[in-house]
Amino acid sequence: MNAPVEANAAADLPGYMESVGRRARSAAVAMGRAATAQKNAALAAIAAGIRSASASILEANRRDVERATAAGLEAPLLDRLRLSGAAIEKMAAGVEKIVALPDPVGEVTDVRPQPSGLRIGRMRVPLGVIGIIYESRPNVTVDAAALCVKSGNATILRGGSEAIDSNRLLAQVVSHGLRAAGLPGEAVQLVESTDRAAVGLLVSMPKYVDVIVPRGGRGLIERLAAESRVPMIKHLDGNCHVYVDAAADLAQAVQVAVNAKTYRYGICGAMETLLVHADVAAVFLPQVAAELTARGVELRGCAATCALLPQAKPADEQDWFTEYLAPILAVRVVDSLDTAIAHIEHYGSHHTDAIVSRDHVAIERFLREVDSSSVMVNAPTCFADGYEYGLGAEIGISTDKLHARGPVGLEGLTSEKFVVFGSGQLRR
C-alpha cells in the first residue's frame, strides 16, 4: 500500500495524529468525487464484511467486556459496550438502510436567473473530514462510518477506550469494504491510541478536520467546546417539555404526555417536565398522574401540582433544569401560555418541546416563540428522531443554532456551495 513512514501512536502522539489527519484530508478528496454507486458498493461490502466477521467481532468484544468488567465499569456502560450476534446483525442491517437513502452530494437546487443573465443556484457537497468523538459503543463506529461514507466525507473516529478491540476490528472491516469498492481505506480511520490526549489533538487540527461531532455527556462536550479549534456540531442535553394548553383535548393530552415520558426513559427526546395550564389542571392532572403512577413514574410538582396530586413530591429549583433520563417527571401548573414559554426558555435545553392545544393562536405563538431545535404540536417529544423525520439514520441531534439543528442525518454532514452558470456575462 506504499504507506509512508508512520509516526508511532505510543511514542509520538502528535506526529501520529498529524499523519492520521493528513491521510484523512487526502482521502476526503477521493470521497467527495466518488459516484453514488461506488459509495453504495462500499456500504454493501461493509455490511457483508460485518456479517462474515461476526465471530471475530464477538471475540474482540468479549476481550473488551472482560477488561472493562475487571476495571469495574458500571453495568449500564457495560451494556452499551457488549455486542451480541443480534446486535452485529443490526449493525449490518443499519448500513444497508443507508445504501437505500438518496445521495445528498451533487444535488443542485434553487437555480434562478439573475438580472445579469447569470443563473445562480446551490450545489450540495461534503464537509470534508469529520471527527467523531464518542463513548464506548461499538455500534456507533459502524453507524458513523456509514453515514460519513454515504455523504462523501472522510472521518476520524475516536471511540471510548474500553471498546478499543471491538472498534479496531470494525474499523478494519470498514476500510476493507471501502477498498473493495475502489475507495481509499483511509476514508475511515480509527484513532488507535486510547490516550486522552489524542482527543485534545483531534480537536486542534483545523487544517485536517472540518467539523467535530462529539457524543457523550454534557461535561465532556462542554470541555471539548472550550478546547476545540474546529467547529462542532454539538448535542447537549434534552430537557424536553410538553405544555398542555387550556384549549387542549384532554384525552389526547393524557396520551401524548404518557407517551412522551414512557416511550423510552433514556432517550434525549423523552419529556422531563410537564407544564399544565391552570384552567385544566384540576381535571387533567389526576388523569395523567394515574397513568404515569401506574407505570412507576415518580412525580415532582410545584405547590399547585402537589395540592392536586397526593402522590407528587415537591419539586425544587434544580428539578426544572434536570434531564432525568429516568422514570421521574417534574410537573408545573402555569397561569398562561406566556409563563409556559418563559419556563421553557429559562429551564429548557432548546432540544424538543411540544404544545397540546386546539387553539390556533396559541399553537402559532408556541411554534414561533419557543427557540428549540424541534417544536411540536399535538405530538409527543419522543418523536425527535432522524428516521421519524424522514432523514434516515442520524449521527446525533444538534442543539446548536448554526448549520445543523435537530436530528443530523446525511444532509447535516454536507454543506452547500454556490454554482454560477454564465455565458460570458461581464460585471459593469
Added chain:
Amino acid sequence: MNAPVEANAAADLPGYMESVGRRARSAAVAMGRAATAQKNAALAAIAAGIRSASASILEANRRDVERATAAGLEAPLLDRLRLSGAAIEKMAAGVEKIVALPDPVGEVTDVRPQPSGLRIGRMRVPLGVIGIIYESRPNVTVDAAALCVKSGNATILRGGSEAIDSNRLLAQVVSHGLRAAGLPGEAVQLVESTDRAAVGLLVSMPKYVDVIVPRGGRGLIERLAAESRVPMIKHLDGNCHVYVDAAADLAQAVQVAVNAKTYRYGICGAMETLLVHADVAAVFLPQVAAELTARGVELRGCAATCALLPQAKPADEQDWFTEYLAPILAVRVVDSLDTAIAHIEHYGSHHTDAIVSRDHVAIERFLREVDSSSVMVNAPTCFADGYEYGLGAEIGISTDKLHARGPVGLEGLTSEKFVVFGSGQLRR
C-alpha cells in the same frame, strides 16, 4: 427607561461587556417575535434618522478623521473612515433597500407527511445575538445593524476605534429608530469601549452571543478564531482563479479574464491567478496580456508564461498564494484540468473560482471538484456578491463550510428549526 445600575466601561470592562450581553439577549427575544411591518417601520425610521442627523454625523466623523490623521493613520484607511454627504445618503438608501427584501423569519418549508402521520417541516428563525467585529468603516455600522434588524436578531457592534465618534452617533440613530417602531433600542448596541480587551470579552460570551461575524484582515480573523468561544462566520481571503480550458471560447475567455481582474482590484472576488490550458496558451496569453498590460496590470508568470509573454516577470511560489488586491496577476500554464483543479485546491482560499470552457464534461468536473464557496462557469469571479446573487445586502462572504457559505445575506443570519404537526400520534 428603568436602566439597571450600569457597569462603567472604563472602570469595569468585563462587567460592562456582561451588561451589554445581557441586554442583547433580552432584546433578541423581542426582535425574534417582531412582525415584519414593525421591523420595516424601524428600518424606515433609521433611514430617515440618518438623513436628518446628517450634519451631526459629518461633524462627529470630522473629529474621528482629525484624530486619526494626527495619529498618522494611512491614507487608504483614512478614506474608509471618512464620510461625505453622499456617503451618508448612500447609507440611508442602503437601509431602505433592506426594507424591500422579503422577511426570512417565520418562513416554513419542506413540510412533508411522514409514515407516523406527523407532518414535519422547517421554520426559519433568527440566530439570536450576533456580534460583529469590523474595521474603522462607519458605513458597516449601519449596514450590519439593518441586516440584523430585518433578520430578527439583536446585535453587538464593535467597530474600529478610530471611528468611535461616528459610530456612537450612528448607533444612537439606529436605537432611536428601533424605539420609534416599538422595538427595544438595545437590539443594536455599540461597544462603547475602544479597549482591545473588549473584543476578547465579546468572543468569550457564548451565553450572550450566538455567532461572531469578524471582518478585517486575515491576521485579525485568525487570532479571533483561535480565541473565540462562540461560533464564527469567517471570511478569510479571496485568492480567486479563472481557468481557461482547452475548449474555451477564447474571445469570451479574454473578456471574462480581463473583467475578473479589472472590474475592481480591491474586492475579494477579483481574480488573482489566471490558469491557462497549454493547448491554447500560445494563442490566448498574448491576447489577454495585451488587454491587461494596456490597463496597467503587472503579470507574474510561470516559465511557460514568461516564454510567451515578454512583459511577464517570473512568479515565485509565494505569488500563487497571494491575494494581491492590486493590479498584479499571477499566470500559470497547466497541462490539464486536473492540474488546474489541484492548483486551486493547493493554493486557493476556497472563495470563488471560475472555468471558461465549452466542454460539458470539464465544466461538470470543475463544478463538482473545486471546493470553493462559489464555482462559476463562463463568468468572471468578480460577480461574487450578495446583490448579484439575488440575496440582497450581505454582511460578508463566508469561506467557512459550516452554516453559511459564500455571500451571507439575511438568510445566513437565520437558522432553521424543525416544526412537527400532529393530531395525537403516539410513538410505538
